[in-house]
Amino acid sequence: xxxxxxxxxxxxxxxxxxxxxxxxxxxxxxxxxxxxxxxxxxxxxxxxxxxxxxxxxxxxxxxxxxxxxxxxxxxxxxxxxxxxxxxxxxxxxxxxxxxxxxxxxxxxxxx
Amino acid sequence: xxxxxxxxxxxxxxxxxxxxxxxxxxxxxxxxxxxxxxxxxxxxxxxxxxxxxxxxxxxxxxxxxxxxxxxxxxxxxxxxxxxxxxxxxxxxxxxxxxxxxxxxxxxxxxxxxx
Numbered sequence: 280x281x282x283x284x285x286x287x288x289x290x291x292x293x294x295x296x297x298x299x300x301x302x303x304x305x306x307x308x309x310x311x312x313x314x315x316x317x318x319x320x321x322x323x324x325x326x327x328x329x330x331x332x333x334x335x336x337x338x339x340x341x342x343x344x345x346x347x348x349x350x351x352x353x354x355x356x357x358x359x360x361x362x363x364x365x366x367x368x369x370x371x372x373x374x375x376x377x378x379x380x381x382x383x384x385x386x387x388x389x390x
Numbered sequence: 391x392x393x394x395x396x397x398x399x400x401x402x403x404x405x406x407x408x409x410x411x412x413x414x415x416x417x418x419x420x421x422x423x424x425x426x427x428x429x430x431x432x433x434x435x436x437x438x439x440x441x442x443x444x445x446x447x448x449x450x451x452x453x454x455x456x457x458x459x460x461x462x463x464x465x466x467x468x469x470x471x472x473x474x475x476x477x478x479x480x481x482x483x484x485x486x487x488x489x490x491x492x493x494x495x496x497x498x499x500x501x502x503x504x
Contacts, residue, residue, distance in 0.1 A: 313492070313493075315495075322394070322483075322495035322496050322497045322498050323481070323495045324495070325492050325493075325494065328492065370433075376438065376446050376448075377425065377435030377437075377446065377449065378425075378433075378435060378493060379435065380425075380432045380433040380434070381432060382432050383432075
């Protein structure tokens with residue numbers, strides 16, 4: 280079936296470095312993509328979104344890139360901080376239905 | 391403004407018992423979604439309400455699960471009878487009217503069926 284998946288389950292980076300979390304999706308009909316951050320004991324928290332008519336969107340310290348040709352989504356976090364440690368999920372949406380989530384990448388920030 | 395709240399935060403029940411989970415969406419949000427994550431798996435969509443109407447319940451696993459949203463405000467998800475494989479974290483999310491609006495998630499209810 281069609282699904283969203285992540286390349287790496289765990290990513291470890293040094294504090295202050297930039298992080299890149301990747302995601303592949305297979306549903307070419309998806310028109311809206313979202314990155315969520317989930318900290319221990321909390322629900323997924325919205326980070327940034329991008330519509331399919333865009334290829335890049337920037338937020339505060341975060342950038343999402345969308346490559347529709349190869350169905351690839353990435354989240355870049357600049358100057359990572361200890362508070363960035365969490366599990367990051369990409370999710371896609373087709374029409375008005377619920378979100379389809381990837382497995383998640385655990386980002387670990389080393390001091 | 392209060393976020394999405396879920397109750398209880400954790401429920402431990404025995405196989406065959408009934409459990410009811412509650413979700414209070416953000417005030418004014420017409421869309422309400424239920425998701426769940428079972429151990430080691432992705433977060434999976436269960437169903438979607440628009441106000442009190444079920445818009446899409448294609449993700450509901452079987453007829454042991456019943457979701458309601460009477461009055462279009464809070465929602466309940468009942469599992470009867472619970473089975474071992476129902477264990478996991480059940481999330482609720484809400485969003486404003488419109489398909490592309492951000493879904494805000496609650497902290498989830500962790501259900502353990504023993």
